[in-house]
Amino acid sequence: MTLAGPVLNAWLGTDDPETTFLVTTLKGPKPMKRVTLALTLALAAGLSAQAADAQTLKTVKDRGMLSCGVSQGLPGFSSPDDKGNWTGLDVDVCRAIAGAIFNDPTKVKFVPLSAKDRFTALQSGEIDVLSRNTTWTISRDTSLGANFTGVTYYDGQGFMVKKSLKVNSALELNSASVCVQTGTTTEQNLADYFKANNMKYEVIAFGTNDETVKAYEAGRCDVFTTDQSGLYANRLKLANPNDHMVLPEIISKEPLGPMVRHGDDQWFDIVKWTLFAMLTAEELGVTSKNVDEKAKLENPEMKRVLGTDGNFGEQLGLTKDWVVRIVKAVGNYGEAFDRNVGAGSPLAINRGLNNLWNKGGLQYAPPIR
Amino acid sequence: MSTEARKPPPQIALKIRRILGGKAGWNGVAVQLAFAAILGWIGYEIVSNARANLENQHIAAGFGFLRNNAGFDVNQTLISYTGSDTFLRVFVVGLLNTLVVSVVGIVFATLIGFVVALCRLSPNWLLSRVGEIYVEIIRNLPVLFQILFWYLAVLAALPNPRQSISLLGIAFLSNRGLVIPSPVGGSGLEPFLAVLALGIVASLVLRFYARRALFQQGQVIRIWPYVLGLLFGLPLATILVFGLPFTFELPQLKGFNFAGGSRIIPEFVALTLALSTYTAAFIAEIVRAGILSVHKGQMEAGASLGLSRGATLRLIVVPQAMRVIVPPLTNQYLNLTKNSSLAVAIGYPDLVSVFAGTSLSQTGQAIEIIAMTMGIYLLISLLTSAIMSIYGWRVSRSLGA
Numbered sequence: 001m002t003l004a005g006p007v008l009n010a011w012l013g014t015d016d017p018e019t020t021f022l023v024t025t026l027k028g029p030k031p032m033k034r035v036t037l038a039l040t041l042a043l044a045a046g047l048s049a050q051a052a053d054a055q056t057l058k059t060v061k062d063r064g065m066l067s068c069g070v071s072q073g074l075p076g077f078s079s080p081d082d083k084g085n086w087t088g089l090d091v092d093v094c095r096a097i098a099g100a101i102f103n104d105p106t107k108v109k110f111v112p113l114s115a116k117d118r119f120t121a122l123q124s125g126e127i128d129v130l131s132r133n134t135t136w137t138i139s140r141d142t143s144l145g146a147n148f149t150g151v152t153y154y155d156g157q158g159f160m161v162k163k164s165l166k167v168n169s170a171l172e173l174n175s176a177s178v179c180v181q182t183g184t185t186t187e188q189n190l191a192d193y194f195k196a197n198n199m200k201y202e203v204i205a206f207g208t209n210d211e212t213v214k215a216y217e218a219g220r221c222d223v224f225t226t227d228q229s230g231l232y233a234n235r236l237k238l239a240n241p242n243d244h245m246v247l248p249e250i251i252s253k254e255p256l257g258p259m260v261r262h263g264d265d266q267w268f269d270i271v272k273w274t275l276f277a278m279l280t281a282e283e284l285g286v287t288s289k290n291v292d293e294k295a296k297l298e299n300p301e302m303k304r305v306l307g308t309d310g311n312f313g314e315q316l317g318l319t320k321d322w323v324v325r326i327v328k329a330v331g332n333y334g335e336a337f338d339r340n341v342g343a344g345s346p347l348a349i350n351r352g353l354n355n356l357w358n359k360g361g362l363q364y365a366p367p368i369r
Numbered sequence: 370m371s372t373e374a375r376k377p378p379p380q381i382a383l384k385i386r387r388i389l390g391g392k393a394g395w396n397g398v399a400v401q402l403a404f405a406a407i408l409g410w411i412g413y414e415i416v417s418n419a420r421a422n423l424e425n426q427h428i429a430a431g432f433g434f435l436r437n438n439a440g441f442d443v444n445q446t447l448i449s450y451t452g453s454d455t456f457l458r459v460f461v462v463g464l465l466n467t468l469v470v471s472v473v474g475i476v477f478a479t480l481i482g483f484v485v486a487l488c489r490l491s492p493n494w495l496l497s498r499v500g501e502i503y504v505e506i507i508r509n510l511p512v513l514f515q516i517l518f519w520y521l522a523v524l525a526a527l528p529n530p531r532q533s534i535s536l537l538g539i540a541f542l543s544n545r546g547l548v549i550p551s552p553v554g555g556s557g558l559e560p561f562l563a564v565l566a567l568g569i570v571a572s573l574v575l576r577f578y579a580r581r582a583l584f585q586q587g588q589v590i591r592i593w594p595y596v597l598g599l600l601f602g603l604p605l606a607t608i609l610v611f612g613l614p615f616t617f618e619l620p621q622l623k624g625f626n627f628a629g630g631s632r633i634i635p636e637f638v639a640l641t642l643a644l645s646t647y648t649a650a651f652i653a654e655i656v657r658a659g660i661l662s663v664h665k666g667q668m669e670a671g672a673s674l675g676l677s678r679g680a681t682l683r684l685i686v687v688p689q690a691m692r693v694i695v696p697p698l699t700n701q702y703l704n705l706t707k708n709s710s711l712a713v714a715i716g717y718p719d720l721v722s723v724f725a726g727t728s729l730s731q732t733g734q735a736i737e738i739i740a741m742t743m744g745i746y747l748l749i750s751l752l753t754s755a756i757m758s759i760y761g762w763r764v765s766r767s768l769g770a
Contacts, residue, residue, distance in 0.1 A: 116730040123426065123735065144733035145426030167626075176625040177545060182722065187441040191452035196703070202545070202626065203442045204636070205727065215716060218524045219544050220492030220635070222625050262426040366672040 005078030035061045056128055056260070056267035058315050059129040060101060065109050066095035069127035072112040072208055075233040076349075077133045077153075085108045089340040090131040092330040093152055093258055097129065099329025100322045104106050114208050119144050122259060129271050130259040133227065146259045149272040152342070153257075153341075154353035154362055158228035163245050165222060170249040174199040175196045179221035180213045189252040192289035213237055227254045230279050233348050266317050268313065273316060277323045279365035280305055281332035283356055288331040291324055305368050312368055323368075333363065392407035419736065433731045437462070441727060443718045445634050463720035464745060470640055470719065471706040471749075477645035477699075483630050484651025487682075500653065506688035515647055520639035520715040527635070530626050539619060541627060544635060545579050550617035551631040557611035564607045568599040575599075584658060608644050638716035640709065648705045655697045659690035691764045703750045710746075720745065 016036070060066050070078035070090055078088040082257055086108075100156035111127050122130045133155075134140070136148040159170050159178075167173065172194070180187050180315035194201045204221055206212040212275035213234050217223040224231070228250060235241045260268050283285070284302060286294045295306040303309035305323050330336050337342040337354060355361025392395030424428050435457040442452050447465040450458055488500030507515070524544050528534065533543035540549045575592045582588040606612065620630030663686045711720030712719040713726055725742040729735055 116726045119730055119733050120735045123428065123733070139731075140733075141426075143429060145423070153439035174624050175628065179716075182727045187727065188452075191440060192443045194432065195452065201442075204440075204442045204444055205722065207722070207726065211714060212717070214521075215524075218521060219529055220524055225633075264430075312465045323595045336489070 005274050032126065042307065056264045057101070057270065060128055064103065065101070065107050066094060066098045066129070067109045067127045068097075069111045069113045069118055069121050069130040069132050069195050070094070071132045071223070072114060073350065074133060074209060074230060075236055076229065076345060076347045077233070078110070078112075078131070080110075087340065088135060088154060089336055092336040093131045093275060094129065094342065096278060096326045096330045097271060097327045097354075100270070100274055100277075100318050103319075103325050105329035114183070115181050119146065122146055122253075122261060122272045125261070128267070131257045135227075136255045137185060140259075144259075145262045146264060148257045148259055148269055149240055149268060150275045151255040151257045151362075152275060153229065153255075155227040155229050155254035155256050156231060157186055157249055157252040157254055158226060158231050159247040160216075160224045160231045161247060162220060163243055166248070170251065171197060171199075171245045173223060175201065177202040177204060177221040178223045178225055178226055179206065179216045180208050180214050181206050184208060184226070185254065185316060187251070189237075191224055193251045209234070217337040229255070229341060229347070229349060232349060233341075236346055260303070270316055270318065273368075274326060276365035276368070277326050277338065278307075278330070279356070279363055280325060280368055281327045282334040283358070283365070286323075286327055286332060287335055288327055293326060295321075301369075310369075385739040397492075402749065413757050423736075428733065429735070430734075432737055433644035434734050434737070435733070439728065439731070441533050441731070443723055445637065445718055445751075456732065459463055459728055460720070460741065463718065463723040466704075466723075467709055467712075468749070470644070470709050470712070470717070471639065474641050474644040474648065474705050474709065477641065478648035478652055478701070480757075481645060481649035481655055485649060485659065485713050488657035489653060490660060494667045504650045504653050507647055508654075512625070512643065512647045512708055513714060514659040516640060516643040516715055517709055519643045519726050520636065523635050523639045523642075528649050530622060533622070534629075539617075542620075545626055546632045548620040548627045548630045548632045550619050551561050551629070552615040553618050555613050555615050557608060558614045560607050561604055561614035565600075566605050571599050572596045577615060636712070636715050639715055640712050640717050644705050644708055647708075648701050651704075652698060653692055655701065656690070659694035662693045663689045688764065692761070695757060695761035695764060699754050699761075706749055706753065707746065 007360070013306035017213070028102070053243065068091075070086065070088075073079040074088070075182075076088055078086060078090040080086050091110065094108045098108045100103040101107075111121065112129075113121050113132060118130055118132055118134065120125050129154070130146070133153070135155075136151065140146070141148055161167050161173075173194075174354075178190060178201050180203060180331075187203070187205060190201075191204065202221075204215060206215060209226075212226075215221060217238055217354065224234070226234070229245065231246045235244055235246070238244055258271055261270050279289075284294070284305060286302075286306070291306070294302055295308060295323060297303070300309065304312070307313055307323060311320060314319045316322065317323070331339070334351075334356075341349045342351060343349045351359075351360045351361060355363065357364040386394060386398060389401045393400070412499045415475060419431070429644040431670045434454055438453055438458050439459045440452050443450060443459070443462055443466075445466055446462050448458075448462060450462050485503055489504070491497050491500070527542060527544040530541075530543040530545050532538075533545075535541055540547065542548075571594075575595055579590045579592045582590050614651045620627040620632075622628075660682075667685050667689065668681055671685045672678075676684065709719055712720040713722040717724075720742060725738055729738045732738070
């Protein structure tokens with residue numbers, strides 16, 4: 001009868017004196033009852049084993065899969081195609097991380113999240129990284145228990161209206177009805193903007209992006225507001241995109257970037273430097289096509305970045321050729337931008353603020369050295 | 370030989386043994402205590418685990434966030450609210466929106482449910498078929514689908530505000546909702562309200578008096594002329610003396626929308642329609658079952674007394690059927706209240722949408738907000754079932770059951 005204690009302990013994989021104590025002292029009158037008790041204990045032990053782990057990289061490697069939170073469908077940033085493959089700029093960030101870890105950009109499990117569920121999913125550990133057109137703000141960076149790792153896209157909030165309304169400026173929107181997705185900075189910027197300009201409005205907030213667009217199209221509201229990139233992306237979903245126009249005003253700064261949980265600096269570094277690696281590759285002219293030739297060059301900076309010299313990748317917890325893996329997975333930042341939202345995509349958004357720093361934009365990566 | 374009885378064991382110990390141990394006796398008590406200890410331990414593990422995780426991620430715990438400014442707007446507020454109010458006020462605003470849709474939904478669901486049940490029970494072939502089709506279609510379609518259907522149907526059927534349908538020039542129907550004139554209090558408001566309250570109280574007293582006379586002395590007192598006078602004549606006289614209690618502010622089209630007046634938003638209409646028609650299908654079946662549970666001899670007895678079919682139903686059958694109807698009816702009321710949280714799909718600002726949705730993602734205080742939301746739903750449900758239990762108890766008591 002006393003065998004059950006050690007056996008169970010071995011099975012639970014615990015030498016925790018508390019658990020041992022409970023298993024060995026609770027001798028019920030019948031063996032059946034003890035089994036029930038032991039099962040309850042096992043459940044409890046399972047619960048306590050889920051304590052916060054500061055080893056995201058190890059967890060991801062053990063799982064063989066990166067779990068990445070994305071949107072429920074925003075063309076250009078993260079949306080599934082007709083075969084169920086996810087594409088977009090935010091998706092490419094996930095693929096780049098998977099590429100750096102596994103040398104295989106397909107080892108990503110995409111978790112579609114609504115705006116209001118995204119932070120809970122990250123906090124609870126359901127996803128390893130949130131790459132879902134999320135605006136970097138101080139309150140999100142501090143109170144949510146998560147960190148932004150960088151800016152993948154510099155955006156700003158705008159308004160879309162039907163051309164038939166004959167409105168040319170956001171300042172003419174007094175008393176308008178505005179459709180917005182709930183749980184976003186958009187909702188708060190909207191309140192601020194109308195208040196600051198002494199205008200009245202009616203807000204109708206929906207749970208998902210698709211519901212919001214549908215209500216706008218059904219005529220429930222005069223205005224649809226979200227980040228300007230999102231307006232262009234959603235306009236393509238409307239029946240007659242040309243009946244709608246994006247107003248010129250940009251009413252906010254919306255730097256969009258990936259987020260990771262607090263408490264794991266190594267993982268924070270990996271996600272942060274994955275984006276920097278994509279930017280550095282563009283700066284050095286390394287593309288997915290020429291990366292192998294570039295790696296053979298005797299240029300000292302190229303050797304450092306592409307891992308033939310130094311061990312920066314290993315310091316991150318990755319391999320020496322981490323940048324090569326990233327570029328092979330998704331290309332450099334410019335390639336990813338063009339393919340998903342830029343000239344090579346239906347959205348055809350200008351690089352603008354998202355150009356490299358030495359080409360008039362804001363994208364700037366610290367040096368790899 | 371001693372005839373002294375054996376000393377009985379202490380009563381309290383016996384009681385504990387019986388309540389906790391059941392047939393297993395003291396062994397059972399031990400198992401129960403151990404089980405309770407394990408439950409307590411699991412609970413402790415869950416709480417301490419959550420706390421450790423929160424601390425690891427540096428997430429502030431506690432309810433301090435409720436005092437912070439919300440910074441977003443809500444399109445239907447029963448109390449005054451602006452973006453610069455606190456999250457606590459958002460909670461109250463959302464709660465009131467949930468309550469109003471639940472109460473209105475329950476009233477309509479009950480009315481429609483009773484009517485459909487009477488249709489199904491009707492000897493008229495067409496009526497009973499119509500009732501049957503209603504029940505079979507409505508209760509077999511998912512309620513979320515019905516909410517979306519009503520929302521999109523309501524929206525699609527209505528014109529934009531500039532082409533709104535004018536009802537007598539004072540109310541306007543468009544896809545922004547129904548705009549009606551809103552009352553603005555005037556000089557005669559206070560005396561009017563006071564007299565109206567007085568009239569209602571006096572009428573209730575009269576009714577009580579008349580019922581007592583009926584039950585104790587068998588006297589039939591005709592009170593309706595007095596009630597009419599109290600409820601309408603007296604307030605009317607007050608208006609003549611003190612002037613109009615309120616004037617109406619007419620809505621006017623300004624820019625994109627109507628200014629002035631009160632507005633019923635289409636989200637509210639769609640949600641109430643969907644929830645009340647959906648729940649009505651279940652209520653109809655419950656009412657039908659309740660009425661069928663009353664022996665048909667009762668109906669025949671009523672007929673033989675010379676009562677009409679309607680009077681027999683109202684005076685004899687329904688009161689007896691209520692005993693059977695009330696408990697499952699309570700379940701339907703609770704379902705309707707809980708289903709109102711599907712509002713988020715059509716942008717109706719209920720508690721789940723504005724508090725467990727927007728506020729949660731603005732503050733990140735998932736545990737606190739979800740606990741508060743769950744707590745308040747539990748409270749609403751317990752209150753509803755308490756009220757219904759009291760009602761059920763009164764119904765049974767009046768029947769002497």
